[in-house]
Amino acid sequence: MAFLELHQIFKSYFLGNNEFPVLKGIDLTFEKGEFVSILGESGGGKSTLMNIVGGLDREFNGQVKINGELLDHRNEKQLDEYRRSTIGHIYQSYNLIPHLTVLDNVLVSLDMTTLSSTEKKQRAQQLLSKVGLKDQIHKYPKYLSGGQKQRVAIARALASDPQIIIADEPTGALDSKNTQEVLELMDEIAKDGKLVIAVTHSSAVANHGTRIVHMADGKIDRDERLKEAYPIPEDPTRIQTQKLPAHSSYEFSFKHLMYNFWRNSLIMIGVAIGLFAVMIFSGLGNGVNGYIKQQVNSVSNPQVIQVLRNTTGRKMNQQELMETFQNMAGNPQAGLISQHQIQRLSKVDGVKKVEKGFTLPTYRLAMEGTSKVQSGTGLSAWNANNKADSIKYGHRPGKGEMVVGKQEASQIMGAKNYRKVLGKKASLTFNWIDQKGQPVAINIPIKVVGLVDSSTTGGSSVNYQTVYDALKDQKADTRPNFLAVRVRNLNQVSTVAQKIDNLRDNNKRVFGTITVGSMLKRINRYVKLASDILAGVAAISLLVSALMIIVTMYMSVSERTKEIGILRALGERKVDIRRFFTSESILIGLFAAVLALVITLLVTWGINSAFYGLIKYNIIQLTVDNVIFAFVAALIISFLAALLPARRAAKLNPIEALAAE
Numbered sequence: 001m002a003f004l005e006l007h008q009i010f011k012s013y014f015l016g017n018n019e020f021p022v023l024k025g026i027d028l029t030f031e032k033g034e035f036v037s038i039l040g041e042s043g044g045g046k047s048t049l050m051n052i053v054g055g056l057d058r059e060f061n062g063q064v065k066i067n068g069e070l071l072d073h074r075n076e077k078q079l080d081e082y083r084r085s086t087i088g089h090i091y092q093s094y095n096l097i098p099h100l101t102v103l104d105n106v107l108v109s110l111d112m113t114t115l116s117s118t119e120k121k122q123r124a125q126q127l128l129s130k131v132g133l134k135d136q137i138h139k140y141p142k143y144l145s146g147g148q149k150q151r152v153a154i155a156r157a158l159a160s161d162p163q164i165i166i167a168d169e170p171t172g173a174l175d176s177k178n179t180q181e182v183l184e185l186m187d188e189i190a191k192d193g194k195l196v197i198a199v200t201h202s203s204a205v206a207n208h209g210t211r212i213v214h215m216a217d218g219k220i221d222r223d224e225r226l227k228e229a230y231p232i233p234e235d236p237t238r239i240q241t242q243k244l245p246a247h248s249s250y251e252f253s254f255k256h257l258m259y260n261f262w263r264n265s266l267i268m269i270g271v272a273i274g275l276f277a278v279m280i281f282s283g284l285g286n287g288v289n290g291y292i293k294q295q296v297n298s299v300s301n302p303q304v305i306q307v308l309r310n311t312t313g314r315k316m317n318q319q320e321l322m323e324t325f326q327n328m329a330g331n332p333q334a335g336l337i338s339q340h341q342i343q344r345l346s347k348v349d350g351v352k353k354v355e356k357g358f359t360l361p362t363y364r365l366a367m368e369g370t371s372k373v374q375s376g377t378g379l380s381a382w383n384a385n386n387k388a389d390s391i392k393y394g395h396r397p398g399k400g401e402m403v404v405g406k407q408e409a410s411q412i413m414g415a416k417n418y419r420k421v422l423g424k425k426a427s428l429t430f431n432w433i434d435q436k437g438q439p440v441a442i443n444i445p446i447k448v449v450g451l452v453d454s455s456t457t458g459g460s461s462v463n464y465q466t467v468y469d470a471l472k473d474q475k476a477d478t479r480p481n482f483l484a485v486r487v488r489n490l491n492q493v494s495t496v497a498q499k500i501d502n503l504r505d506n507n508k509r510v511f512g513t514i515t516v517g518s519m520l521k522r523i524n525r526y527v528k529l530a531s532d533i534l535a536g537v538a539a540i541s542l543l544v545s546a547l548m549i550i551v552t553m554y555m556s557v558s559e560r561t562k563e564i565g566i567l568r569a570l571g572e573r574k575v576d577i578r579r580f581f582t583s584e585s586i587l588i589g590l591f592a593a594v595l596a597l598v599i600t601l602l603v604t605w606g607i608n609s610a611f612y613g614l615i616k617y618n619i620i621q622l623t624v625d626n627v628i629f630a631f632v633a634a635l636i637i638s639f640l641a642a643l644l645p646a647r648r649a650a651k652l653n654p655i656e657a658l659a660a661e
C-alpha cells in the first residue's frame with residue numbers, strides 16, 4: 001500500500017454548458033521520502049492536479065487515498081483538517097502574509113497545532129534558523145529578497161510537520177544561486193522522510209529529484225525513477241494539529257489592525273465622533289434636566305401643592321392651569337375659593353396644612369418720597385411654596401412688608417442702585433371686589449424688606465396677612481384665590497394632588513393643582529424631545545460610521561483575497577476567516593468607543609468647568625448607563641457592519657483566492 005494514491009482522477013472545467021476536460025484519468029502512487037517533479041506542457045493540468053492532491057479542490061471525480069484511507073473530498077471539514085495536518089504548500093510567488101513578520105508568518109501555521117506558545121515560538125525559530133533566516137525573524141516580508149521570502153515560505157510549509165509538501169514552481173522566480181539553495185532544502189525535506197511533489201518547467205529542478213512524472217493531454221505519459229526514494233528515518237513524535245483557537249483569530253486581527261494603523265485610525269475617529277455625539281448629547285440631556293429640577297426646587301417647595309379654582313369644571317391640563325394662574329392677574333375674583341371648599345380640601349387624606357393666599361391683579365407701587373410709580377402683575381402672597389433661599393438680600397415679608405424681584409427693583413431704582421430699594425416705603429394699590437361684587441380700590445402702605453432673584457422666581461411677594469387685613473378694613477371680599485397645600489409626605493404629593501383634582505361639586509371639578517413634579521414633568525418632556533432629536537442626529541452619524549466600516553471591510557476583503565487563499569490552504573476553516581473580519585471590526589468599534597469616551601470626558605470637563613462659574617452646576621452629566629449604551633452600540637454596529645463582508649470573505653473559493661493578484 002502506497003502512502004499517497006490517486007485513482008482515476010477526472011476533472012473538467014465548464015464554461016457555460018461547454019465542458020473542457022483537463023485531467024482524463026490519472027493514476028499515480030507516491031511514497032514518503034520521494035522528491036517527485038511533475039513536468040508537462042503549459043496548461044496541461046499540473047496545477048489542477050496539485051490542487052486536488054493539496055485538498056483545495058472538491059469538484060472532481062476519482063479517489064485520493066492517504067495511507068490507504070479514502071479522502072472524502074466532498075466533506076469540507078475533513079479537507080480543512082487534511083490541509084492542516086498533512087499538506088504544506090510552497091508557491092512560486094512565495095505568498096507570505098504581508099502584515100505579519102517573518103516569525104509570525106511561520107507561527108500562523110503553528111497556531112493550528114497543540115504545541116504550547118513557547119514551543120511554537122521555539123519551533124518557528126528553529127525552522128527559520130534551518131533555512132538561514134535567524135537574523136531576519138522580526139522583519140516584514142517586503143524587506144526580504146526573493147530567495148529569503150521563499151525560505152520563509154519553506155519554513156512555514158514545514159511548521160506543522162506535514163507529510164506532503166506541494167511546491168508549485170518553487171524556483172520559478174529565483175536566480176540560479178537561490179534556486180540551488182531552495183532545491184537543497186527541498187532535498188533535505190525529502191530526506192527527512194516527507195513526500196515532496198514539485199510542479200516545474202525546469203529540468204534543473206526535475207533532475208534534482210528522485211522521480212519525474214510527465215503529463216500530456218490530461219494523462220501521465222511518462223513516470224521515470226531517477227534514484228531510490230530516501231529511506232524513511234525513525235518517525236519522530238508527530239506534531240498534533242487542531243482547529244484555529246478563537247484567541248489566535250483575535251490576535252491575528254489585532255496585528256492586521258496595527259499594521260494598517262493609520263488607515264484604521266481614521267475609521268476609528270469617524271466612529272468615535274458618532275459615539276461622542278451620542279454620549280455628549282445624552283449627558284447634556286441629563287444635565288439640563290437636573291439643572292431645571294435643581295432650579296425649580298430651589299424656589300418652589302416640592303412638598304407643597306399649589307391649588308387654584310377650576311374655572312372650567314372639567315379636568316384641566318397643566319397648560320390650562322398655568323394659563324388660569326397667569327390670567328388671575330387680570331381677574332382674581334374668578335378664582336375665589338370659599339371656606340367650605342377649603343374645609344373639604346383640608347379633609348383630603350395626606351393634607352397636612354392648607355395655607356390661604358392671594359394672587360393680585362395688576363397693581364401700582366408708588367414709592368414714597370419719589371414720583372416714581374411702578375405697575376406690575378403677578379404679585380402674590382408669600383406662602384409655603386416660596387423658599388427662603390430665593391431671597392438674595394433682606395428677609396421674607398412680615399406684616400406690612402413685601403419683597404420685590406430684582407428686575408422690578410432695577411426698574412424702580414435704576415440698574416445700578418437696585419439694592420437701594422431695600423427699606424423703602426411705598427403705597428400698593430390694586431382693584432378688588434366687595435361682598436356684593438362691586439369693584440373697590442384697595443390701598444396698602446408697605447415696606448420693601450427683601451430682594452428676590454427674579455430670573456428664577458415669579459417675582460415679588462407680599463405678606464398674606466397684610467393683604468387680608470387691608471381687604472377686610474376696606475370692606476372687600478377676603479376669600480383667597482389661591483391655596484398652598486402642604487402634604488405630609490414627599491412621596492404622597494402626586495396622589496394627594498390627584499385626590500384634590502377629583503373633588504367635585506355637582507359633578508364639576510372644584511380645584512386644579514400644580515406641583516413641582518408636574519411642572520418638571522412638563523419641562524422635562526421638552527428637554528427630552530430636544531435631547532432625543534440631538535441623539536437622532538448622533539444616531540445618523542453612527543449609521544454613517546457603520547457604512548464606513550462596511551465599505552472598508554469590503555475593500556479589505558478584496559485587498560486580502562490572496563491572503564484568504566493562503567490561510568485556507570494552511571487549513572483554516574471558513575469560520576476562522578469570518579472571525580478575522582468580524583473581530584477586526586469589533587476591535588475597531590471597541591477602540592472607537594474608548595477614544596469616544598476619552599474625548600467625551602475631556603469635553604465634559606471643559607464645558608462643565610467653563611459653565612460652572614455661571615450656573616454653579618455641571619451641565620453635562622454623563623452616567624454609567626450612557627457609557628455602557630455607547631459601548632454596546634459600538635460593538636453591535638461594528639459586528640453587524642462586518643457580517644456581510646466577512647461572509648463574502650469566508651465564501652471565497654480558496655483556489656480562486658490564491659490565484660488573485
Ligand SMILES: Nc1ncnc2c1ncn2[C@@H]1O[C@H](COP(=O)(O)OP(=O)(O)OP(=O)(O)O)[C@@H](O)[C@H]1O
Binds near residue numbers: 022040041042045049
Ligand atoms: N478555474 C478555471 N476555469 C476554467 N478553466 C481553467 C480554470 N483553471 C484552469 N483552467 C484551465 O485548465 C487547464 C489546466 O490548467 P493548469 O493551471 O492546471 O495547467 P498547468 O499545467 O499547471 O499550466 P502551467 O504550467 O502553465 O501552470 C488550462 O487550460 C487552464 O486554462
